[in-house]
Amino acid sequence: MSHNLTLAQNHAFDLARTLMVPVILFQVDDEFGVMVSSEYDGEHDAIVHEYDPWSPAH
Numbered sequence: 001m002s003h004n005l006t007l008a009q010n011h012a013f014d015l016a017r018t019l020m021v022p023v024i025l026f027q028v029d030d031e032f033g034v035m036v037s038s039e040y041d042g043e044h045d046a047i048v049h050e051y052d053p054w055s056p057a058h
Contacts, residue, residue, distance in 0.1 A: 001031040001032065002031065002032050002033075003031055003032070004032075005032060005048075008025055008032035008034060009025060009049070011034055012024075012025040012034040012049070012051050013051050015034055015051075016051035016052065016053045017053050019036070019053075020054075021036055021037070021038070021053070022036070022050055022051065022052040022053070022054075023036055023037055023050070023051050024036075024037045024047055024049075024050050024051075025048045025049045025050070025051065026040065026042060026046045026047050026048060027046055027048050028042075028046060032048065
């Protein structure tokens, strides 16, 4: 978990590109976490962003 959003975003993007699977960046209280999308079973409102290595950047 990280308190820094920019750091969490960078790690989430790198993890998605390394594993080549979609990952979820989520927030719980004032901390951010990253996990594989298929294993995320938390609240939908906690999701900050989903990084999908197979879709082009917008």
